[in-house]
Amino acid sequence: MLEFDIAPAERRPAAERAALLADPGFGRVFTDHMVTIRYGGGDEGEGWRDARLIPFGPLSLSPATAALHYGQELFEGLKAYVLPDGGIGLFRPEANARRLNATADRLAMPQLPEELFLKAVRTLVEADRDWVPAGEGQSLYLRPFMIAMDPFLGVRPSSEYLFAVIASPAGAYFSGGAKPVTVWISQDYSRAAPGGTGHVKAAANYAVSLRAQAQAQDAGCDQTVFLDAVEHRWIEESGSMNLFFVYGSAEAPVLVTPPLNGSILPGVTRDSVLTLARHRGWAVRERPYSVDEWRTDAANGTLLETFACGTGVVITSIGRARSHDGEFAIGGGAEGPVTAQIRDCLVGIQRGRAEDPFGWSVRV
Structure with a gap:
C-alpha cells in the first residue's frame, strides 16, 4: 500500500469557509486540498506511485495529452456526511471503487487497488473535514477521476495516468430543493x-x-x-x-x-x-x-x-x-x-x- 506524502495547503479563514458553506450550490466551491496518484512513467516502471495530498490547484498538461484528444478519462462520485455525533461518514465507497475499476477495464486504463481508492478518499476527507457542511440536505461531494497522460497523438491506450480526488461542498442538486x-x-x-x-x-x-x-x-x-x-x-x-x-x-x-x-x-x-x-x-x-x-x-x-x-x-x-x-x-x-x-x-x-x-x- 502506498503511503501518502502530505503537503498541507494554506487553509482559508474560518469566516470565509463558513460563508461559502452557507450556500454552496453544487460543484462550484472546492476544498483546500486534492489527492493525486500517478501510474507509469516512473523510475521503477509501471505501477501506481507518488501518492500525494497537495493544495487544490491547476494541473499542468501537455497540449498533446492523450485524454484531451481521445477521451480516455473516467470519474466517480460519492459523498461524505456529518453524523449526529459530529463524526464524518461515507456511503458505500467500496461500491464506487469497484465501479471505477469496471470503467477502467472498459476504457483500457489501469485498475486502482480498491484499498488505495478508499485510502485516497479518506485522506482527502480527513484533511478537509471542516469543509463537510452540516446543513439539512448538504454533504461533501467527492469526485475521483482518472485521465490518460501520455503526450502522444497515436491512437492507443496511454502508458501514464493521473488519478485524483477533489471535493466540493454541496447543497441540493436541483434549484428549489426536493420538489418534483x-x-x-x-x-x-x-x-x-x-x-x-x-x-x-x-x-x-x-x-x-x-x-x-x-x-x-x-x-x-x-x-x-x-x-x-x-x-x-x-x-x-x-x-x-x-x-x-x-x-x-x-x-x-x-x-x-x-x-x-x-x-x-x-x-x-x-x-x-x-x-x-x-x-x-x-x-x-x-x-x-x-x-x-x-x-x-x-x-x-x-x-x-x-x-x-x-x-x-x-x-x-x-x-x-x-x-x-x-x-x-x-x-x-x-x-x-x-x-x-x-x-x-x-x-x-x-x-x-x-x-x-x-x-x-x-x-x-
Whole structure:
C-alpha cells in the first residue's frame, strides 16, 4: 500500500469557509486540498506511485495529452456526511471503487487497488473535514477521476495516468430543493448504444448528453430522459439518474425499473433503492419499460409515481414529462408517499440517523 506524502495547503479563514458553506450550490466551491496518484512513467516502471495530498490547484498538461484528444478519462462520485455525533461518514465507497475499476477495464486504463481508492478518499476527507457542511440536505461531494497522460497523438491506450480526488461542498442538486422535477423525453438524441460505454462512468457519456440537456432546458425541463438507441422506444436512464416507476399502492408498492442491459449505468443509489425496497417487502420488477407504457399508465392512473435516483440528486420525484408529442403528469404532478419513504430511509442511513442493517455507512 502506498503511503501518502502530505503537503498541507494554506487553509482559508474560518469566516470565509463558513460563508461559502452557507450556500454552496453544487460543484462550484472546492476544498483546500486534492489527492493525486500517478501510474507509469516512473523510475521503477509501471505501477501506481507518488501518492500525494497537495493544495487544490491547476494541473499542468501537455497540449498533446492523450485524454484531451481521445477521451480516455473516467470519474466517480460519492459523498461524505456529518453524523449526529459530529463524526464524518461515507456511503458505500467500496461500491464506487469497484465501479471505477469496471470503467477502467472498459476504457483500457489501469485498475486502482480498491484499498488505495478508499485510502485516497479518506485522506482527502480527513484533511478537509471542516469543509463537510452540516446543513439539512448538504454533504461533501467527492469526485475521483482518472485521465490518460501520455503526450502522444497515436491512437492507443496511454502508458501514464493521473488519478485524483477533489471535493466540493454541496447543497441540493436541483434549484428549489426536493420538489418534483419536469423531464424532457429525448427523441432526437441517444445517450448510449449496445456495446458502447453506457454502463460505465466514462466522461464521454456526459459530453454526448449535453446537447439533449440544452434541448430540455429550452423546453423548460430540469433533466433529460433517454430512450434506447435501436428502437427509440424503451426508457433507459436520465442524464445523471436511474429511473423507477411505482405501481400497486402506497402500502404495497411495486417498483419497476429498466434492467441493466449494457447501456444503463449500474448506479450505487439504484442498487441501494432495490435493496431497501426488497428489505421492506416491496415487489421489484427489473424489466424493459416503454415510453408508451409510461404515458398511458400515467394518464389512466395505474402508474402512481415516478422517481429518479443518483449520487447527486439522491431521490427526486418526477412530476411531469414533456416531449415533441406533448406533456403528461404523473400522480397529479406531486411527490408521492413511496418516493418520500424511500428517500427518508436512504438519507437516514447515509446521515447516520437510521439503522444500517447493510453496513453501508463507513466512518472516516
